[in-house]
Amino acid sequence: MRRSLMALSLLLAACAPQVTQAPEARPFLRSEAFYPSATGLEWVYVPEGEPITSPPYRVRVEGPALYEGQEALRFRAFGRGEDRVYYRQVGAFGVRLLGFQDPSARVVFTPPLLEYPPEGLLAPGYRWGGRVEVKVELLSPSGREPLAQGRLDYAMEVLEEREVRLPAGTFRVYRIRQVYQDQAGQTAYEVWFAPRVGEVRTREGRILVERNFQ
Structure with missing residues (x-):
């Protein structure tokens, strides 16, 4: 049975056994960027519908890095056994996703996938x-092993702007529909993005319960 490239690459990380680390004590920070990306920023999420005391998922900006020879920022997402690093570029062009990696797999988008447009748009x-080429490789002690490669089309649309109340506060958000299409079919997600805060609802259906900046 064929799986979509996006679903396959995301599934690999979920299958890899990981040890969830205890959160580190971190100072409260300030960020005024439309797309927050300063080193040290952290977001805390729980799945929609679960108590806010449930074991959380965290996203943390770990700072500059190189990915496939390009300058990027490391966004580490971890919790409940997950541990994955997303490599992004943030600038006047918006937010680009170069790819992501976890202990079992490495995914590269060529050209980078535009997650968010320039803030004025x-x-x-x-x-x-747009359309990107996706390369998925398995990682092992002996090196990289090609797993899948192909084209991925994506289409994003801002559905509306509205106010939402979440455990982390009340925010004005943009509801954004994300649609990915490859030879195996189509997959759709919805995210809620709040300017100068970040994603308050992720495409996995996790809602923001805490952040370490304002």
Whole structure:
């Protein structure tokens, strides 16, 4: 049975056994960027519908890095056995995703996938998208092993702007629909993005319960 490239790459990390580390004590920070990306910023999430006391998922900006020879920022997502690093570029062009890696697999998008557009364009009704080549490799002590490669089309649309109340506070958010299409089919997600805060609902259906900046 064929799986979509996006689903396959995300599934690999979920299958890899990991040890969840205890959170480190970190100071409260300040960030004024439309797309927050300063080193040390951290977001804490729980799955929608679960108590806020449930074991959390965390996303932390770990700082500059190189990915496939390109300068990027490391965004580490971890919790409940997951541990994955996303490599992004953030600038006047918006937010680009170069790829991601976990202990079992490495995924590369060529050209980088545009997750968010320039901040001045983000508004209800705005659409963007593109086509990327996706390369998925398995990682082992002996090196990398090619697993899958192909094209991935993506289309994003800002559905609306509205106010939402979450455990982390009340936010004005953009509801964004993400659609990914490859030879195996189509997959759709919805995220809620709050300017200068970040994603308050992720495409996995996790809601923000805490952050270490304002």
